[in-house]
Amino acid sequence: MRRGLRFGVGSWGLGVYAVLALVLLLTPIAYTIAFSFNDSVKSNIVWRGFTFDNWTTICVVENGAVCEAFGTSIMVGVVATVVATALGTAIAIALVRYRLRFRGAATVLLFLPMATPEVVLGAGLAAQFLTAGVLKGIGTIILAHILFCISFVVVTVRARVAGLDPSIEEAGRDLYASPGQVWWRITFPLLLPGIVAAALLSFALSFDDYIITSFNRGAATTFPVYVYTAAARGLPAQANVIASAVFLLAIALVVGSQLFAAARRKRLARLF
Amino acid sequence: MAFGVIGGAPGAAVDVDAGPSRRSPVALVLLLPGLAYLALFFVVPFVSLILTSFQAPDPLAFGAPGAYVPAFRWENYVEVVTTYWPQIVRSFGYAITATVIALLIGYPLAYFIGVKLRRFPLLQALALVLVIAPFFISFLLRTFAWKQILSDNGPVITVLQSLTILPDDARITGTPVAVIFGLAYNFIPFMALPIYTSLERLDLRYVEAGGDLYAGPATTFWKVTLPLSMPGVVSGTLLTFIPAAGDYINASSDFLGSTQTAMIGNVIEANFLRTQNYPVAASLSIILMAVILALVAVYIRRAGTRDLV
Numbered sequence: 001m002r003r004g005l006r007f008g009v010g011s012w013g014l015g016v017y018a019v020l021a022l023v024l025l026l027t028p029i030a031y032t033i034a035f036s037f038n039d040s041v042k043s044n045i046v047w048r049g050f051t052f053d054n055w056t057t058i059c060v061v062e063n064g065a066v067c068e069a070f071g072t073s074i075m076v077g078v079v080a081t082v083v084a085t086a087l088g089t090a091i092a093i094a095l096v097r098y099r100l101r102f103r104g105a106a107t108v109l110l111f112l113p114m115a116t117p118e119v120v121l122g123a124g125l126a127a128q129f130l131t132a133g134v135l136k137g138i139g140t141i142i143l144a145h146i147l148f149c150i151s152f153v154v155v156t157v158r159a160r161v162a163g164l165d166p167s168i169e170e171a172g173r174d175l176y177a178s179p180g181q182v183w184w185r186i187t188f189p190l191l192l193p194g195i196v197a198a199a200l201l202s203f204a205l206s207f208d209d210y211i212i213t214s215f216n217r218g219a220a221t222t223f224p225v226y227v228y229t230a231a232a233r234g235l236p237a238q239a240n241v242i243a244s245a246v247f248l249l250a251i252a253l254v255v256g257s258q259l260f261a262a263a264r265r266k267r268l269a270r271l272f
Numbered sequence: 273m274a275f276g277v278i279g280g281a282p283g284a285a286v287d288v289d290a291g292p293s294r295r296s297p298v299a300l301v302l303l304l305p306g307l308a309y310l311a312l313f314f315v316v317p318f319v320s321l322i323l324t325s326f327q328a329p330d331p332l333a334f335g336a337p338g339a340y341v342p343a344f345r346w347e348n349y350v351e352v353v354t355t356y357w358p359q360i361v362r363s364f365g366y367a368i369t370a371t372v373i374a375l376l377i378g379y380p381l382a383y384f385i386g387v388k389l390r391r392f393p394l395l396q397a398l399a400l401v402l403v404i405a406p407f408f409i410s411f412l413l414r415t416f417a418w419k420q421i422l423s424d425n426g427p428v429i430t431v432l433q434s435l436t437i438l439p440d441d442a443r444i445t446g447t448p449v450a451v452i453f454g455l456a457y458n459f460i461p462f463m464a465l466p467i468y469t470s471l472e473r474l475d476l477r478y479v480e481a482g483g484d485l486y487a488g489p490a491t492t493f494w495k496v497t498l499p500l501s502m503p504g505v506v507s508g509t510l511l512t513f514i515p516a517a518g519d520y521i522n523a524s525s526d527f528l529g530s531t532q533t534a535m536i537g538n539v540i541e542a543n544f545l546r547t548q549n550y551p552v553a554a555s556l557s558i559i560l561m562a563v564i565l566a567l568v569a570v571y572i573r574r575a576g577t578r579d580l581v
Contacts, residue, residue, distance in 0.1 A: 010489065011388060014380055014383065014384050014388065015384060015388065017380050017381075017384070018380060018381045018384035018385065018399075021377050021378075021380070021381040021460070022381070022399065022402050022403070024377070024457070024460075025402065025403065025405070025406055025457075025460060025461070026402060026405065026406075027417075027421065028406075028413075028414040028415075028417035028418050028421070028457075029405060029406065029409050029414065029417075031417040031420065031421060032409060032410075032413050032414065032417050035417075045420055045423075087305055087306035087309055088306060090302040090303070090305065090306055091302065091303055091306040091307065093302055094298075094299045094300075094302035094303040095303075097299070098295065098296055098298070098299035098302075099295045099299075100295075100299060100303070106303065106307060109307060109310050109311070109314070109315070110310070112314065113310065113314050115510070115514060115564070115565070115568065116314075116514075116561060117514055117515060117517060117518025117519075117537070117560060117561070117564065118515065118518060118519075119518040119519075119520060119536075119537040119540050119541065119557065119560070120321070120518060120540075120557045120560060120561050121314075121317075123321060123540055123544055123553055123554065123557045124314075124317035124318050124320070124321040124557065125313065125317045126544060127317060127320045127321045127324045127550065127554060128313075128316060128317035128320045128321075130324075130550070131320050131323075131324075143313060144313070146309065146313075147309070147310070147313040147314060150306055150309065150310060151310075154306075204407055204408070208407075208410060208411050210411070210412055210521065211518075211519075211520070211521070211537075214541070214545065215541075215544065215545065223410070224410060224411070224412050227410060227412040227413060227416070228412055228521075228526070231412070231416055231526045231527065232526045235413075235416060239413065240413065243409050243410045243413045244409070246408065246409070246410075247405075247408045247409040250408035251401065251405065251408060254401055254404075254408075255401060258397055258401070
């Protein structure tokens with residue numbers, strides 16, 4: 001009885017602690033969203049009243065600078081995600097499915113970019129572009145983003161490939177499917193959840209990157225670059241609007257996919 | 273596997289190196305493009321960073337900014353360490369402190385979600401979404417929000433002053449406290465998620481066995497739960513420590529820091545992008561990387577984890 005009581009108090013304490021930790025995590029998010037509705041004039045620091053105006057003027061304020069930076073970020077994110085996901089998925093399949101002589105070297109090469117601080121990755125690439133005389137701009141930003149996304153794609157897709165039963169593909173081959181048909185009809189659909197997760201992770205990493213981008217951007221401005229430069233002089237509320245909108249969309253996607261998966265599990269459970 | 277836990281499907285505990293048996297040219301076709309990309313944009317830049325770190329000022333440019341010639345000027349490293357040792361020491365001090373704080377916040381949070389909420393799958397899923405929620409909103413804007421919340425006229429200072437906990441002239445932003453807090457805050461999800469993944473799979477019968485053998489809750493935790501969750505703790509601390517040591521956003525005077533809190537990242541950024549003093553930036557980057565790799569190697573050996581990717 002006494003032990004049970006002590007566990008009970010401990011659990012309550014832990015629960016309160018965990019809730020406080022979650023509140024800490026969410027406080028700046030709530031702040032950012034709240035201040036997207038602030039009726040601010042120039043700098044968005046003091047609360048001056050509620051308004052929806054900021055949400056309709058994203059592309060008007062500062063001659064559309066916020067909007068343009070957001071567009072650049074989306075473009076960079078999409079291109080970097082597509083390339084990194086393709087390269088990384090191929091590596092993941094090769095690592096799981098085939099015997100390789102230089103597996104150790106490949107693993108180290110994949111691990112090192114994740115163990116390198118962004119500032120070193122950024123400075124290294126910038127030093128290289130400088131030596132090679134490459135003009136920095138959107139192109140160099142994309143090249144840099146692909147680099148840091150590949151390893152995360154490999155790690156994410158690899159677990160999915162390892163969980164895939166090879167006999168399903170063998171069955172396809174036995175039924176005279178061509179390698180292309182096996183890939184598009186069997187392997188790819190089965191890997192798709194892992195590939196989608198990897199692509200979303202890549203896009204999120206790319207979209208939020210400031211440090212590596214700042215070293216390799218030249219005159220191009222992504223959304224984080226815009227926020228960093230504007231932070232010194234005062235950030236317009238429209239920046240909060242973009243961040244809040246992206247946040248709400250992402251949360252809706254996550255919750256939606258969770259509910260969808262739960263519903264499907266329930267349907268399957270009823271079938272069997 | 274240590275890094276495989278973020279973003280990956282939780283619970284996918286598959287032995288990755290189980291036994292692929294085929295050798296095939298297809299493997300090369302699959303591997304080569306990606307590995308060539310990493311070689312070209314990771315290995316080669318790293319080499320050019322090393323070369324840059326030994327460059328000497330161009331004697332024909334008479335001190336023009338950004339004009340350097342290839343050389344083997346190893347004195348660059350001596351000069352950089354003697355000039356910037358406070359920033360170097362500070363970076364690792366801040367990063368280690370922030371990692372410990374993130375662990376103290378992240379571990380109980382992960383334990384609560386992964387073990388205590390097991391009986392409530394819906395609540396567990398909701399709590400997980402809340403832990404990853406910060407990933408979906410700009411890192412810079414979150415840090416900027418803390419700057420406003422902790423600012424001299426902000427709610428935290430005002431409340432603490434009216435309770436006379438803080439003197440009237442006290443500030444938080446611009447101090448090491450704010451920078452360490454910001455670093456710890458930003459990496460809590462990176463700490464909590466890998467720990468959650470290892471605790472979520474923890475077989476509670478082991479914990480019960482500890483109780484059956486008359487171990488108190490504390491002993492059971494130290495001897496059973498913590499060792500079983502060590503893989504998560506190792507990847508969480510690495511995912512926090514490495515980026516924290518190189519971070520310069522929290523320590524920047526535009527965000528939570530001041531010139532008194534500058535870290536290595538701030539010096540590298542200023543020398544590379546503002547004063548175009550490339551050899552200084554490059555040699556500091558190499559030093560940062562070398563110290564991190566050394567610390568990580570020692571840490572991994574002591575924590576006893578083999579697999580990293």
